[in-house]
Amino acid sequence: MGEQTFEEIAAQYRRELHLHCYRMLGSVTDADDVMQEILLAAWRGLDAYAGRSSLRTWLYKIATNRCLNAIRDGKRRPPAEPLPPFEPPEPTRRGDVTWLQPYPDEDLDDRLVKREHVQLAFITALQRMPPRQTAALILVDVLDFQLTEVAELLDTTPTAIKGALQRARASLNTPAALRDPAPRDTATEHAVAKRFAEAFVADDIATITTLLTDDAWLAMPPAPHEYFGPPAIAAFLRASASARTATLALEPTGANLHPAFTCYFVNGETRTNTGILALTVTNDRITTITRFLPSL
Known part of the structure; x- marks a missing residue:
């Protein structure tokens, strides 16, 4: 099988295999790394592939086992815990999946991905x-x-x-x-996300609190700090706002089919990307705020 044929095969299955690795590993960075191993293993194993199963099944066998190897061998290492530039309130708990990263909606086909x-x-x-x-x-x-x-x-x-x-x-x-699963109400999601974004950049903590469910969570991977309930979330947001020295800006994006925003600090002409903020919206309230901080 020639190289061009292999490139065509890789292109056909690359996106779904990458998403499979992301589900297994929880990290786009780790999925990128493992995909390189998968493609190399598939290329080297083409001559031995005897067609006993479909090509797709064979590729998933390689991909799944490479992901299991990465977990077993400790290649999926939690990133360094970032230190906040202020004294945060005591968290409700310390999260254990600090390597979690968002998956860009632009790489998902929501007609095919549930x-x-x-x-x-x-x-x-x-x-x-x-x-x-x-x-x-x-x-x-x-x-x-x-x-x-x-x-x-x-x-x-x-x-x-x-x-x-x-x-x-x-x-x-x-x-x-x-x-x-409940049907997705994208119009309501966007309306709630818009209200949240306006309140967030204005440090309007009172309005943000009204948008939260009573059992809402705030998580900030790779930081392990997690806050449960509107009072705890509000306390963290107030502490963060009081220490901020630059203007905060949000630009709409999408992650994991959640409404999401790219976060920036704006200081004069300088814009500094400070991560992705994703919201889980149920009915017309926010159940989870996930602020993905930049990895060190």
Whole structure:
């Protein structure tokens, strides 16, 4: 098989394999790194590929096992914890998935990717599972592989995959979201996000508080600090605003099919990118604010 043919194959499957690696690893950076290994392994293994399974299945076998190797070998290392330039309030808890990164909407086809399979809550839940349970859940419930196919991909038995799948489903905080997701109301999402952005850049903490559900969370990977409930979130936002020395600006973007914004500090003619802010909107209220801080 010639090089041009391989390039065509790689182009055909690159985006879905990259998204698969992101689901497995929770990090676009790590997915980029593993994809290089996958493409190299596939190129080297083309002569040995005997067509016993579909080409797509064979590529997913390589991709899944490379991701499992990366996790096992410690290649997915949590980034350094950033130090805030102010004294933050005591967090409600310290998050354990500090390597989580947003996936750009521009790289997703929302006609083909189900919202519930890329939302940040789901990606975070995947990171907390044992890796082989994560792989089983993604391959069966997200990608629709059969148990027998997944058993072959992971060099085990269908019975073992069935057990891993049951445990993975049970560990999800909101398993019903996979079976019966609520329809997306994009108009409401955009309206809520617009109100939030206007209040956020104005440091209007009172308005932000009215937009939050009673059980809302604020998370800031790679910082582990997480705040639960409107009072705790408001306390952190006040502390942050009081220490800011530059103007804050938000530009609409999209991440993981959430309404999101690119954050900037503006000081005269200088604009400094300070990360991505993504919102989870349920009905007309915000349930999660995820502020992705720049990695060191």
